[in-house]
Amino acid sequence: MKKTSAVRTKSHKSIGARLWEQRYLFLLLLPALVWVILICYAPMTGLYMAFVNYTPKGNGYFQDLIQSPFVGMDWFEYFFSTDFIKIMRNTLATSLLTLLFSFPLPILLAICLNEVKRPGVKKFIQTASYLPYFISWVIAANIFITFLSSDGVINQLLMAIGFTDEQILFFQHGPYFWWIIAIANAWKVLGYNAIIYLAAISGISQDMYEAADVDGASRLQKIWYVTLPALKPTILVLLILAIGGVLNTGFEQQLLMGNNSILDYSDVLDTYAYRYGLKNGMYSYGTAVGLFKSVVSFILVMGANYISKKFSDDNSALF
Amino acid sequence: MVNNKIKTKKPVSEIIFDIFVVIFLALVVIVCVYPFWNIFIISINDATDAIRGGLYFLPRKLSLASYKDILSRSTFLHSILVTLARTGIGTPLAVLATSALAYVLSRKELICRKPLTLLFIFTMYFGGGLVPYYMILKNLGMLDHFIVFIFPNLISVYNMILVRNYIEGMPDALFEASKLDGANDLVIFFRIVIPLAKPIIMTVALFVAITQWNSWFDAYLYTNSQDLKTMQSILVEILNQYQTTAANQAANRAGQNITPDSIRMAATMVATIPIIMVYPFIQKYFVKGIMLGSVKS
Numbered sequence: 001m002k003k004t005s006a007v008r009t010k011s012h013k014s015i016g017a018r019l020w021e022q023r024y025l026f027l028l029l030l031p032a033l034v035w036v037i038l039i040c041y042a043p044m045t046g047l048y049m050a051f052v053n054y055t056p057k058g059n060g061y062f063q064d065l066i067q068s069p070f071v072g073m074d075w076f077e078y079f080f081s082t083d084f085i086k087i088m089r090n091t092l093a094t095s096l097l098t099l100l101f102s103f104p105l106p107i108l109l110a111i112c113l114n115e116v117k118r119p120g121v122k123k124f125i126q127t128a129s130y131l132p133y134f135i136s137w138v139i140a141a142n143i144f145i146t147f148l149s150s151d152g153v154i155n156q157l158l159m160a161i162g163f164t165d166e167q168i169l170f171f172q173h174g175p176y177f178w179w180i181i182a183i184a185n186a187w188k189v190l191g192y193n194a195i196i197y198l199a200a201i202s203g204i205s206q207d208m209y210e211a212a213d214v215d216g217a218s219r220l221q222k223i224w225y226v227t228l229p230a231l232k233p234t235i236l237v238l239l240i241l242a243i244g245g246v247l248n249t250g251f252e253q254q255l256l257m258g259n260n261s262i263l264d265y266s267d268v269l270d271t272y273a274y275r276y277g278l279k280n281g282m283y284s285y286g287t288a289v290g291l292f293k294s295v296v297s298f299i300l301v302m303g304a305n306y307i308s309k310k311f312s313d314d315n316s317a318l319f
Numbered sequence: 320m321v322n323n324k325i326k327t328k329k330p331v332s333e334i335i336f337d338i339f340v341v342i343f344l345a346l347v348v349i350v351c352v353y354p355f356w357n358i359f360i361i362s363i364n365d366a367t368d369a370i371r372g373g374l375y376f377l378p379r380k381l382s383l384a385s386y387k388d389i390l391s392r393s394t395f396l397h398s399i400l401v402t403l404a405r406t407g408i409g410t411p412l413a414v415l416a417t418s419a420l421a422y423v424l425s426r427k428e429l430i431c432r433k434p435l436t437l438l439f440i441f442t443m444y445f446g447g448g449l450v451p452y453y454m455i456l457k458n459l460g461m462l463d464h465f466i467v468f469i470f471p472n473l474i475s476v477y478n479m480i481l482v483r484n485y486i487e488g489m490p491d492a493l494f495e496a497s498k499l500d501g502a503n504d505l506v507i508f509f510r511i512v513i514p515l516a517k518p519i520i521m522t523v524a525l526f527v528a529i530t531q532w533n534s535w536f537d538a539y540l541y542t543n544s545q546d547l548k549t550m551q552s553i554l555v556e557i558l559n560q561y562q563t564t565a566a567n568q569a570a571n572r573a574g575q576n577i578t579p580d581s582i583r584m585a586a587t588m589v590a591t592i593p594i595i596m597v598y599p600f601i602q603k604y605f606v607k608g609i610m611l612g613s614v615k616s
Contacts, residue, residue, distance in 0.1 A: 018430055024504035025423050032420035032439070035473045038459065039452075040442040046451020061458040109347060112340045127602055128348045131355070134594050134601060136533030138554045142587045143354045145558070151372050153357060187350065195609045220336055252536060256558065270449075277450035278540070290448030298445050 050075055050288035068284075075288035083272065087289075091268040093178045095249040099242055101186035102193065107235065109190060110197035111223055126198075129191030141256035144184055145171070171257070174265030181253055181266075193238075200234040201227060237308045244304025247297045269293045355591065362386070362588045366581035384576045385585035394545065395553055395586070401538075402550040405468040406531040413527045416473045418520055421482035422508050443476050456541060467541045468549075472531065478523045481608060485519040486512060522608035525601050532594065550590050557583050 019026075045065070052068040059067070109129065116122040132140065147153045148170040155167045170176050204227065212222045251270040258266035267275070269289060277286015361374050365382035389395050423429060424436050446452070461467045489512075497507050513520065535551035542548070560579065594601075 015430070018428075022426075022428070022430060022504070025426060025429055028419040028504065028508060029423045029435070031416045032423075032474055032479075035416065035470070036439055036442060038455065039471050039473075040446065042455045043447030043451040044445075046447045046454060049451055049454075061454045108343065112343050115340050116344070125344050125348055127598075128351045130602070130605070131351050131595075131598070134529055134533075134598070135591060136535060136551050138533075138535050138551045138558065139587055139591055142554070142558055142583065143358060146358065146584075147354060153375070156372075190347070191351065192609070195606055199610050218330065218333060220332060255536075256555065274449055277448075278453060283450050283454070287448055287450045290450060294445055294448060301444055 046287055047291055049284050050291045052284060054284040054287070056283075071284075075285050076292065078285065079289055079292065083267075086264065087267055087269055087272050090178070090265055091247060091249050093175075094181050094268060095246045097178050097182035098185040098249065099246075101182055102189055103239065103242060105186060105190055106193035107197055107231065109194040110201055111227060113194065113198060114201050114227070115219070126191065126194075129194065131191070132188045133192045137252040137256055140184060140188060141253065144180060144257060148180065171259060172261060174262045177258065177262050177265050180257065181250060184253055184257070185250060196238070197231060197234060200231055204230045233311060236311045240304045240308040240311070241301075244301040245297070246300065247293055355595070358584050358587055358591075362581065362584035364581075366576055366578045369581060370578065382576070385581040386589070388577050389582055389585050389589065394548065395550075395589075397546070398548045398550045398553045399589075401465075401547060402532060404465070405534075405549065406528050409469045409472055409531045410524055410528045412469060413473050413475070414520060414524045417475060417479050417523060417527075418482045418513065418516065419508065420474060421479045422486055422504075422512050424479070425483045425486040426504075439474075439476050439479065453540070461541070463542050463544055463547065465547060467537060468531070468534070468547075471537070472527070472534075475523075475527070475530075478526060482516060482519050482523060485516050489515060518604070518607065522604040525597075525604050526608065529594070529601070554586055554590055557586055 013021075045062070049065060049068075051070060051072060052065070053071050054065060054068045057064050057067070113122055113125060116125065149155070150167040150169060154170075155164075158164045158168065170180060208226045208230070209222055212226055217225065247269060249268050249270075251268075251274070254266050254268055254271045255274075258271075270293070273286045273289040273293065275286075276282045277290065280286075357375065360376070360378045361369055362385060363381055363383060364374055364378040365380040366385060368380045368382075420439070424432065424439070426432070429435070456462055456467060456471075461470065493511065493515075494507060497511060502510070533551060535549065535555050538547060538549040538552040539555060557579075
């Protein structure tokens with residue numbers, strides 16, 4: 001953030017006078033203030049819900065919340081003693097597999113795109129690559145379910161090249177689901193994430209490449225000794241932030257592509273909290289699971305931010 | 320395609336590298352574009368014929384029966400109207416509220432500027448969770464009401480930061496001169512900031528419009544009535560009734576020239592085609608937006 005050592009010329013005025021001077025600023029702020037209070041902070045009162053047994057009695061949310069019996073850490077203990085291991089395994093498996101694809105591929109795409117010298121071709125490939133980013137998960141799920149169906153394109157292809165003799169039922173094998181979600185996640189963000197690396201590559205001084213040319217470096221050597229080292233800070237910052245967001249492994253995609261037969265593998269923290277909290281009416285339990293995720297995520301993201309600031313010398317951290 | 324300024328003879332490693340680059344980029348294009356093409360050709364192919372499978376690159380027997388069918392269903396047509404309404408109303412309101420907030424937080428003289436900024440930034444990292452959020456919406460009487468599509472999407476803190484950074488890049492003299500001319504903050508915001516920040520505001524408008532167009536979960540969870548179904552939530556319903564080949568054949572034997580599958584493909588295309596049509600605009604502003612967003616000011 002910019003240093004706010006702004007000259008406070010008006011500091012001799014009373015607070016009332018300054019407020020009056022800024023009345024139109026506060027008028028402009030008003031809608032946002034109402035929004036942030038109702039949409040962001042009012043739900044935070046619900047954190048208390050994780051420590052009571054919330055039962056709606058029809059007196060309105062706040063009244064019901066205050067009157068609900070306090071149960072302490074019971075919901076958390078229940079979660080840790082039942083489904084915690086399974087849900088964490090699914091969350092981390094999906095998340096780490098996603099990282100496996102969605103992290104290196106955009107770097108590779110950016111480097112390959114940088115080798116394309118015709119602007120028209122480059123632009124075409126780039127445009128094509130972020131098309132999936134703009135479609136909804138509903139459409140993406142439709143595409144994946146169609147392509148991976150028993151008589152879908154992927155099965156046809158695998159049978160044609162003799163990889164398998166019989167159709168693979170992709171959505172009936174639990175662990176496959178982790179891979180499907182990981183690939184779907186990577187597919188959606190590939191082009192989008194590549195843009196950040198392309199921007200970083202375009203910032204590399206041409207002198208470096210010319211110097212490498214003088215030394216007789218091949219293009220591969222230039223990538224290895226010039227491009228990749230120049231990308232290192234960006235890669236590190238994005239990797240750290242990705243690790244910080246490791247518990248955010250999707251929600252819509254699991255709801256749309258999952259089915260009951262593989263629930264033991266498709267259920268991640270977010271979907272689990274949603275299913276118990278809203279669909280099964282265990283409001284407090286769902287809230288407790290959600291709170292667990294929020295707190296751990298918050299700590300991870302803050303830690304990641306702190307570390308990434310250490311790595312980025314020029315203040316170029318993402319947040 | 321690839322840099323071919325050959326000086327002398329190319330070493331083998333260079334040629335292998337060229338081939339790798341071409342293959343990788345071709346794969347990226349195929350993987351990102353072909354699925355849409357495949358769904359498209361199935362959707363315009365005769366449904367009876369499509370059951371035979373083998374539709375990969377071109378349609379065999381053209382038929383628009385599936386499109387005719389879904390576009391004559393009043394529920395689907397109505398859902399298109401709801402989607403258009405939420406995009407058309409939600410986008411300008413969100414852009415206005417977001418850029419107003421951005422302008423206010425960009426003013427150095429603002430009282431409590433730091434705490435106010437933090438108040439908004441904090442919500443990017445921490446939230447109460449889905450269950451309490453649902454309860455609050457219920458308490459506010461927003462459930463099953465059109466406003467649930469508009470109000471929660473009024474501000475996006477991430478977009479606000481993009482606009483704020485842009486405004487902070489404008490020369491201070493501009494604002495000071497206008498103040499001396501007697502312009503108040505409302506005038507400055509509407510007459511100076513909005514016109515000058517047009518590039519970033521367009522980027523944000525596109526982000527919001529796409530989010531509005533693509534949202535399904537809010538319609539799915541926060542509304543019940545048929546009148547508020549959005550196009551994407553109708554698509555979810557169609558997806559949930561996903562039919563096996565056997566069911567498709569059964570439907571076909573019943574003498575229909577459409578199948579659940581062909582309907583699904585056609586509906587998918589109806590939701591996708593508008594996105595592809597505005598794509599040239601999207602992509603122009605989009606790259607700019609990410610570049611701005613990835614650099615913290």
